Amino acid sequence: MWRNVASNAFSFLVVILFLLGGIIIWGQSTYKAEGPLENAICLQVKPGSNMRRVSQDLAEQGAVSSAAIFRMGADYEEKTSQLKAGSFLVEAGTSMSDIVETVTKGGASTCGTEVVYRIGVNRVSVQVRELDPVSNRFEERAEFVPGTDEVPEVYVETKAQADTRFRIALAEGVTSWQVVNAMQAMDVLEGEAGEVPAEGTLAPDSYEVRPGDGRASVLERMAAAQQARIAEAWEARDPDLPIESPEELLTLASIVEKETGVAAERRQVAAVFVNRLNQGMRLQTDPTVIYGITKGEGVLGRGLRRSELRAETPWNTYVINGLPPTPIANPGRASLMAAAQPDESEFIFFVADGTGGHAFAKTLAEHNENVARWRQIEAERAAAQSEETTSGSGN
Incomplete structure (x- = not known):
């Protein structure tokens, strides 16, 4: 009798383990499979948030089929504690695994609202724009000339948001004096710029900056980029x-x-x-x-x-x-x-x-x-x- 009971118990355990293994395999497959999202979204992860809130937000927006599997997958990959604050572009069909990678790998926002300080040859302007995740194009919300136009309220509000991105865009052909003069008026930067860099030694390009970055350090980045380009051209x-x-x-x-x-x-x-x-x-x-x-x-x-x-x-x-x-x-x-x-x-x-x-x-x-x-x-x-x-x- 006890032999039969033990045999039945063992058989039952085998079935349970088999079913459990199947569930694990199914969960892993679901975690890495193409997601249900039909249109791209901009996922906002606020400072102090956690993976549970993020998974619920994703489920509500139709980006994941299971908030629980999303969290378990993040736990299994030991990435739960690596969650970063910011705004992240989630493309249609993105897998849970790729979403976890996006929100944990670097913390640099890839969508949402950004402020662009444009230094042009004839004009300096500040532009506030927001990425439409569906079209993947930026839509302008405001633009003004610092020191001339009234500062719009949307700029003040956007600048205060934790996930706002900031960029300085240098047009080709600007002079070093124009760059330094414009940067002195950028309230997102701190510190003195120092002497105007030698003419021609700053690389026209787009530079991402963070509030509190030093003006001198940003100029050093521009100079390093130009030096590399000069060396490449000379070679x-x-x-x-x-x-x-x-x-x-x-x-x-x-x-x-x-x-x-x-x-x-x-x-x-x-x-x-x-x-x-x-x-x-x-x-x-x-x-x-x-x-x-x-x-x-x-x-x-x-x-x-x-x-x-x-x-x-x-x-x-x-x-x-x-x-x-x-x-x-x-x-x-x-x-x-x-x-x-x-x-x-x-x-x-x-x-x-x-x-x-x-x-x-x-x-x-x-x-x-x-x-x-x-x-x-x-x-x-x-x-x-x-x-x-x-x-x-x-x-």
Whole structure:
């Protein structure tokens, strides 16, 4: 009798273990399988939250099929204690395993609201925008010019939120003075910036910052990034360039940067200047004249006068031979590579063509024809503008 009871008990235990094993396998499969979420969401994990609250939030939003399996999976992977606060983008169909990885790996928000401090050549602005997780596109909530516009309430509210991301976006062609001047007004940063970095030594890019970051440390990051780009371009340079050092390459790249905003033209523009250097011709480029006037401290805001084209400054390439003594702006990676690897061409002239780009020429006669066409375009535009002004002032 006892033998039968023991046999039955053993059989029952085997069945229980078999069922338990099946449940574990099913749970593991569910934990790693594609999730039920149909549209991407932005998951907010508040400071002080825990994995139970996160799992419940995910279940309510339809991102996980089981809050319990989500928590057990996180426990099994020993990641429960690694939960980070922030706003995290959860794509449609993301598995529980991948969601756990997202909310525990680094703590950097990947969605939600962000504040972008944009440092442009002609304008500094602050933009508050929010990522739409479905379209994966940012929607602007507010934009203002610091020191000029009234600070919107949404900026104050967003800045105070714990999961807000902050970025500084440097446009290609800004000067070091413009960067430092703009950063001094950013209330998210602390400390003094120190001396204005040498012209050209800051990399135009987007930099994520945190409230309380030091201005000097952010500038160091920008400088380190630019130094790496300069080294990369110098290493990849054409061997027959009339350039003797990385500093000269940086100077040439800054001139290319200021001469054209058309990406496809950068290597052509660089080729013109290289051809001129090889032939002993002066570069004769207006941006260097402007830099000699402003020293990079602000925008000239008007056309150049003939007297300024003739005035002697260290940067006026209508007067000096070769390259100016320093860069005239902070060039981006594309301009650095254009200066290092210019097109092979015989062009030694270029002028605006009315489309935002330039017309290139090999001879002075061709160049004069291009200049005449540009003057005609300028005259037609001025006449059209005058006509609009006259018609707009009538009764």
